[in-house]
Amino acid sequence: MTDPAHDADTLRERALTTLTTARARTTLLTSCVEDPDLTAQHSPLMSPLVWDLAHIGNQEEQWLLRTVAGREAMRPEIDGIYDAFEHPRAARPTLPLLPPTEARHYASEVRGRVLDLLESTAFHGTRLTEAAFAFGMIAQHEQQHDETMLITHQLRRGPQALTAPDPEPAPLLTGPSEVLVPGGPFTMGTSTEPWALDNERPAHRREVPPFYIDTTPVTNAAYKAFIEDGGYDDDRWWTPEGWAHIRGNSIHAPLFWRRDGKQWLRRRFGVTEVVPPDEPVLHVCWYEADAYARWAGRRLPTEAEWEKAARHDPAGNRSMRYPWGDDDPGPEHANLGQRHLRPAPAGSYPEGESPLGVRQLIGDVWEWTASDFLPYPGFQAFPYKEYSEVFFGPEYKVLRGGAFAVDAVACRGTFRNWDYPIRRQIFSGFRTARSAGDT
Known part of the structure; x- marks a missing residue:
């Protein structure tokens, strides 16, 4: 008898819902201010918001498109820029970051391919795909960065941007x-x-x-x-x-x-x-x-x-x-x-x-x-x-x-x-x- 919690359709719907919820929040956090606020570093404790945006897309690409699906890298030249362990937060404004429009496009293109992948993935065979773990991991990763972006909004000086x-x-x-x-x-x-x-x-x-x-x-x-x-x-x-x-x-x-x-x-x-x-x-x-x-x-x-x-x-x-x-x-x-x-x-x-x-x-x-x-x-x-x-x-x-x-x-x-x-x-x-x- 199939466990409903591990039924493929149930898992696919849960993964879709959590990924969509996370992306809606990311969009809110990066669209409620103008581009200069996205590229500025509001505190040395935090990354520029635009770094988080592209990092979210890069992690999603690396784990779901490359590792799970075995596809070639879309933008291999940016991997190092968005490696959280290679560059401390205080140094990230000095990197050649994708500008806001390009970062949005990249994250959106990755997500479109991921949603196609989600439709065809069988949730068994490897630890990453079992119970849609890799999709859940990426949804959690994005939400964790949404939390850090909300911290950046709290540190940001200026008029109210979120309500x-x-x-x-x-x-x-x-x-x-x-x-x-x-x-x-x-x-x-x-x-x-x-x-x-x-x-x-x-x-x-x-x-x-x-x-x-x-x-x-x-x-x-x-x-x-x-x-x-x-x-x-x-x-x-x-x-x-x-x-x-x-x-x-x-x-x-x-x-x-x-x-x-x-x-x-x-x-x-x-x-x-x-x-x-x-x-x-x-x-x-x-x-x-x-x-x-x-x-x-x-x-x-x-x-x-x-x-x-x-x-x-x-x-x-x-x-x-x-x-x-x-x-x-x-x-x-x-x-x-x-x-x-x-x-x-x-x-x-x-x-x-x-x-x-x-x-x-x-x-x-x-x-x-x-x-x-x-x-x-x-x-x-x-x-x-x-x-x-x-x-x-x-x-x-x-x-x-x-x-x-x-x-x-x-x-x-x-x-x-x-x-x-x-x-x-x-x-x-x-x-x-x-x-x-x-x-």
């Missing part, structure tokens, strides 16, 4: 501020999610002692209390590396915040506004998240704790795909896909909460964890070492859960993100935890 409706106001959360996650083993990672990336694999048993975790991410109001209590001026709360970093860079608040008299303002996609107290705090680095947790008498959850809180179903003693179950995310579950341009208020999406009552584990803000980015037992790089393996080590901290800027195709209960602990331009927040024996 989106605000999330619905959340009813007042009257439940507990933290939830007890029982101790014991659970299954971490996956061996069955067809489009999961290599660092999410394989599934393995992990023992986790009992702990408490925040019901929602830490809010702006809570973080403001840390600031007002002198948190940025007291080395007790900071690691030595974190203290040196914030002092050396004169950091006194989250990125994009500034004080105006007795209130705090922030810049968000070209608009200056009062910092909303009930939203999850955004644009904080790992050092800031860790310092807040220490100040609050708590700590950041480990990656394993975060995943158990997000996936463990005590009643069924199993790990689910998402906090709410195994169904794909819907708008009632989480704030994903750039549907909004801000996090939803803390306590939103009751239909997306975990069986234990933890909310907003998926969407809204990436959540820093205490863990270094390391391979799971039995890890195997696939289909290339540069996706995950070259980043393993203590230099990077793990983030979980996705953000409003993340599409559902690139966000699962097992999905792992990572970055340097100094990074603040990303859509990062956090929640805190404590061991069950702590008071």
Whole structure:
């Protein structure tokens, strides 16, 4: 009997939908500004938008047209220009980049050939084609670059270029501020999610002692209390590396915040506004998240704790795909896909909460964890070492859960993100935890 999830027509439709959704978003992000904004570098931390556009097309061509279909290269002379490992972001404006019109044409021509390929591909025979993995990988890659382009838009100076409706106001959360996650083993990672990336694999048993975790991410109001209590001026709360970093860079608040008299303002996609107290705090680095947790008498959850809180179903003693179950995310579950341009208020999406009552584990803000980015037992790089393996080590901290800027195709209960602990331009927040024996 054929598994419906692996039925060729179902796979083909899913691949088409995710590729089309990603390209519509790419088009929005690269058409809402004039060409000079596409070719400019708005921050040395980010590429020019036009680099991302052509890189998306180049990766799609290399993996789907050349590797899967075995076709000759369309533009072999540009491969090096759009190799993310060959040129750091700060240096990319100096490269002979395709101009916007040519980059658009190239990406469009690649996509047209890919859609023809999708119609004729049999989803079996190789690991790349099994369950349409290569098409899913490319859709995830494009959405990840759409997220980085949205970060570039946030860093960009100038008038507002993007708009989106605000999330619905959340009813007042009257439940507990933290939830007890029982101790014991659970299954971490996956061996069955067809489009999961290599660092999410394989599934393995992990023992986790009992702990408490925040019901929602830490809010702006809570973080403001840390600031007002002198948190940025007291080395007790900071690691030595974190203290040196914030002092050396004169950091006194989250990125994009500034004080105006007795209130705090922030810049968000070209608009200056009062910092909303009930939203999850955004644009904080790992050092800031860790310092807040220490100040609050708590700590950041480990990656394993975060995943158990997000996936463990005590009643069924199993790990689910998402906090709410195994169904794909819907708008009632989480704030994903750039549907909004801000996090939803803390306590939103009751239909997306975990069986234990933890909310907003998926969407809204990436959540820093205490863990270094390391391979799971039995890890195997696939289909290339540069996706995950070259980043393993203590230099990077793990983030979980996705953000409003993340599409559902690139966000699962097992999905792992990572970055340097100094990074603040990303859509990062956090929640805190404590061991069950702590008071």
